[in-house]
Amino acid sequence: MLSLKKYLTEGLLQFTILLSLIGVRVDVDTYLTSQLPPLREIILGPSSAYTQTQFHNLRNTLDGYGIHPKSIDLDNYFTARRLLSQVRALDRFQVPTTEVNAWLVHRDPEGSVSGSQPSSGLTLESSSGLQDVTGPDNGVRESETEQGFSEDLEDLGAVAPPVSGDLTKEDIDLIDILWRQDIDLGAGREIFDYSHRQKEQDVDKDLCDGAEQDDTWSGEGAEALARNLLVDGETGESFPAQVPGGEDQTALSLEECLRLLEATCPFGENAEFPADISSITEAVPSESEPPGLQNHLLSPLLTGTESPFDLEQQWQDLMSIMEMQAMEVNTSASEILYSAPPGDPLSTNYSLAPNTPINQNVSLHQASLGGCSQDFSLFSPEVESLPVAGGSTLLPLVPSNSTSLNSTFGSTNLAGLFFPAQLNGSANDTAGPELPDPLGGLLDEAMLDEISLMDLAIEEGFNPVQASQLEEEFDSDSGLSLDSSHSPSSLSSSEGSSSSSSSSSSSSSSSSSSSSASSSASSSFSEEGAVGYSSDSETLDLEEAEGAVGYQPEYSKFCRMSYQDPAQLSCLPYLEHVGHNHTYNMAPSALDSAELPAPGTLKKGSKEKQADFLDKQMSRDEHRARAMKIPFTNDKIINLPVEEFNELLSKYQLSEAQLSLIRDIRRRGKNKMAAQNCRKRKLDTILNLERDVEDLQRDKARLLREKVEFLRSLRQMKQKVQSLYQEVFGRLRDENGRPYSPSQYALQYAGDGSVLLIPRTLADQQARRQERKPKDRRK
DNA sequence: AAAGAGTGTCATGCT
DNA sequence: GTAGCATGACACTCT
Numbered sequence: 179m180l181s182l183k184k185y186l187t188e189g190l191l192q193f194t195i196l197l198s199l200i201g202v203r204v205d206v207d208t209y210l211t212s213q214l215p216p217l218r219e220i221i222l223g224p225s226s227a228y229t230q231t232q233f234h235n236l237r238n239t240l241d242g243y244g245i246h247p248k249s250i251d252l253d254n255y256f257t258a259r260r261l262l263s264q265v266r267a268l269d270r271f272q273v274p275t276t277e278v279n280a281w282l283v284h285r286d287p288e289g290s291v292s293g294s295q296p297s298s299g300l301t302l303e304s305s306s307g308l309q310d311v312t313g314p315d316n317g318v319r320e321s322e323t324e325q326g327f328s329e330d331l332e333d334l335g336a337v338a339p340p341v342s343g344d345l346t347k348e349d350i351d352l353i354d355i356l357w358r359q360d361i362d363l364g365a366g367r368e369i370f371d372y373s374h375r376q377k378e379q380d381v382d383k384d385l386c387d388g389a390e391q392d393d394t395w396s397g398e399g400a401e402a403l404a405r406n407l408l409v410d411g412e413t414g415e416s417f418p419a420q421v422p423g424g425e426d427q428t429a430l431s432l433e434e435c436l437r438l439l440e441a442t443c444p445f446g447e448n449a450e451f452p453a454d455i456s457s458i459t460e461a462v463p464s465e466s467e468p469p470g471l472q473n474h475l476l477s478p479l480l481t482g483t484e485s486p487f488d489l490e491q492q493w494q495d496l497m498s499i500m501e502m503q504a505m506e507v508n509t510s511a512s513e514i515l516y517s518a519p520p521g522d523p524l525s526t527n528y529s530l531a532p533n534t535p536i537n538q539n540v541s542l543h544q545a546s547l548g549g550c551s552q553d554f555s556l557f558s559p560e561v562e563s564l565p566v567a568g569g570s571t572l573l574p575l576v577p578s579n580s581t582s583l584n585s586t587f588g589s590t591n592l593a594g595l596f597f598p599a600q601l602n603g604s605a606n607d608t609a610g611p612e613l614p615d616p617l618g619g620l621l622d623e624a625m626l627d628e629i630s631l632m633d634l635a636i637e638e639g640f641n642p643v644q645a646s647q648l649e650e651e652f653d654s655d656s657g658l659s660l661d662s663s664h665s666p667s668s669l670s671s672s673e674g675s676s677s678s679s680s681s682s683s684s685s686s687s688s689s690s691s692s693s694s695a696s697s698s699a700s701s702s703f704s705e706e707g708a709v710g711y712s713s714d715s716e717t718l719d720l721e722e723a724e725g726a727v728g729y730q731p732e733y734s735k736f737c738r739m740s741y742q743d744p745a746q747l748s749c750l751p752y753l754e755h756v757g758h759n760h761t762y763n764m765a766p767s768a769l770d771s772a773e774l775p776a777p778g779t780l781k782k783g784s785k786e787k788q789a790d791f792l793d794k795q796m797s798r799d800e801h802r803a804r805a806m807k808i809p810f811t812n813d814k815i816i817n818l819p820v821e822e823f824n825e826l827l828s829k830y831q832l833s834e835a836q837l838s839l840i841r842d843i844r845r846r847g848k849n850k851m852a853a854q855n856c857r858k859r860k861l862d863t864i865l866n867l868e869r870d871v872e873d874l875q876r877d878k879a880r881l882l883r884e885k886v887e888f889l890r891s892l893r894q895m896k897q898k899v900q901s902l903y904q905e906v907f908g909r910l911r912d913e914n915g916r917p918y919s920p921s922q923y924a925l926q927y928a929g930d931g932s933v934l935l936i937p938r939t940l941a942d943q944q945a946r947r948q949e950r951k952p953k954d955r956r957k
Numbered sequence: 958a959a960a961g962a963g964t965g966t967c968a969t970g971c972t
Numbered sequence: 973g974t975a976g977c978a979t980g981a982c983a984c985t986c987t
Contacts, residue, residue, distance in 0.1 A: 797965085820975065845976095850965060852977055857964090859978090 799843045806839050815840050816847030
């Protein structure tokens with residue numbers, strides 16, 4: 179018994195929270211009405227007040243659930259059940275239907291409800307210029323985007339109209355269900371209209387793309403810099419459009435390069451990369467490049483015949499929308515130029531591994547950690563003090579006024595960060611998770627954990643972007659919020675308040691119905707706070723006239739009493755159907771004597787009819803009291819404090835049978851009120867739990883969205899650094915005016931803001947050395 | 958007629 | 973020990 183209580187009070191809440199955290203929507207209503215006895219009982223407990231399935235029946239009929247509620251193994255039983263359900267929930271990721279509805283509303287920019295989409299419209303306009311992507315990949319991207327949405331919706335359990343094809347009956351049914359739910363939330367039907375939605379999908383796509391692009395290239399300098407790059411229409415190479423001095427110019431001023439970096443650095447002037455930043459990397463393999471590709475300082479993105487930045491925008495769109503999903507947007511050229519292991523999601527962002535499954539088994543955590551590995555060349559004092567080995571040339575590129583350079587990057591190895599593997603030779607050796615991550619230093623452990631969690635979510639089939647989109651809806655003021663104020667539970671905010679209020683009403687009735695004794699009784703009732711169901715003075719007046727009549731309950735939404743006052747019933751016609759007559763246990767003699775009016779009274783007309791009606795409204799205890807000629811009302815018997823009650827009994831000469839009946843009436847009456855309070859309390863608990871689950875789900879979605887946004891900004895930052903590295907490295911010229919080979923040289927940032935051009939072999943050594951450090955630290 | 962909701966009552970444990 | 977409360981279980985009525 180104690181364990182059951184414990185589960186109902188503490189375990190219930192914990193379990194619902196657990197369910198919520200693992201993505202299972204705890205719809206209490208569903209469980210209440212569902213035919214899933216185990217789960218229902220775990221949540222609600224084997225309360226017959228809420229389930230008609232009796233526990234012993236369950237034990238007898240249901241396999242695997244044979245346990246008695248009072249079994250000492252109940253703890254183990256519930257624990258096992260809870261763990262089992264958690265494990266089972268791991269293979270799926272369920273998103274609450276309500277959230278899906280919100281997402282659907284959001285996707286309808288002209289929907290009646292979604293008028294509150296603050297950013298979408300703006301984004302569409304502001305990013306319209308970025309939408310002018312007319313590459314051949316566009317179609318692919320669009321179609322894949324659509325596919326992604328469809329899959330997303332399927333994953334979410336929502337019903338999104340397929341891009342092509344007819345709606346099945348199930349779809350229509352689901353749409354109807356969703357619609358009905360969203361009607362309550364303020365959504366219009368048109369949102370779920372298939373043709374309507376199909377008509378608007380283009381707009382939706384634009385919205386999404388625009389929203390994503392709005393996030394990218396936020397830095398003006400970066401965009402300006404990016405747009406200065408041109409692409410050779412034949413080779414697909416990208417090169418600066420406005421290199422000062424042209425090709426034959428000697429080495430680009432490093433200061434200028436750094437200025438470029440500064441202008442686009444997202445960290446601002448005061449920010450610095452951590453000194454132990456490893457390297458930027460996953461997109462940049464490091465080994466030696468094949469002879470013929472020396473000048474291909476190309477990002478893997480800059481492939482094909484398109485404008486590289488159009489492509490890049492498409493990439494950002496794709497990445498933002500599809501996130502970790504595999505895409506075939508890139509042409510085969512990119513595959514040739516750069517291939518990354520599919521296990522690295524971040525590199526996947528840059529080098530789309532074609533045919534990669536949507537839910538590829540990626541591990542962001544692994545990628546980030548492993549990224550800080552081999553191709554990691556660190557500078558720092560350690561690097562600077564390194565002797566130039568093997569006659570390799572360490573070219574100090576620090577200008578004389580390097581102190582004026584306020585580099586925002588810490589000591590980091592930019593070498594080989596952004597160069598395609600093929601440029602450096604054996605891509606298989608270096609590309610992949612082992613590539614250093616230039617921003618790895620930004621990934622503190624907490625972030626890595628976040629990413630790891632994200633990865634988990636991805637593995638569960640949950641697209642982070644879905645969470646983002648869903649959450650955007652939660653944050654919007656579209657009236658779709660799961661406002662708990664509409665919940666019936668809000669009617670009774672707490673046990674104490676409801677109890678006290680009902681006590682006061684009860685006391686008022688008592689005081690009005692009788693003398694000074696009742697007034698004192700009322701005060702004591704309030705103090706006790708135990709009386710949850712009040713009676714009306716009018717009712718009691720009638721009762722006084724009739725004799726011993728039971729108290730009248732308040733018309734509680736949750737706990738309706740059986741014996742309503744007819745006057746109240748007339749005032750509250752919707753309660754007319756309520757009014758059970760529980761006289762089943764009444765002794766036949768008592769019933770007869772109480773209910774059969776005296777023959778003479780039948781002639782007295784309407785007044786007698788009313789009395790007859792009241793007779794039928796009386797409880798069996800009232801009938802008994804009347805039969806036993808108890809000289810006071812049941813209300814007094816039940817509600818008077820003990821002292822006054824005893825005092826009242828002492829005033830009358832009552833037989834033993836009468837006294838026994840009076841005590842039974844008092845006991846039963848109090849127990850009846852207690853039962854009503856108990857049921858009300860139980861219902862309140864359930865409703866509050868439901869609200870808590872909703873809140874938790876909302877929080878969870880918000881956190882997911884924040885996580886996605888964080889990852890997105892990180893990705894954008896990496897892209898910027900990548901492009902900047904290419905830009906700087908591509909402009910460097912040796913004494914003969916020839917560009918440096920990315921297979922032989924690499925850029926490194928020192929902690930003092932200087933930039934070094936070092937041989938790649940040296941950079942690789944430093945990278946490996948730096949790679950061991952974090953590992954040792956982790957040990 | 959069956960099912961479910963609502964209610965009252967009893968037994969029991971706890972305070 | 974008594975009174976009262978809480979609650980599971982059960983029975984019953986009503987819809």
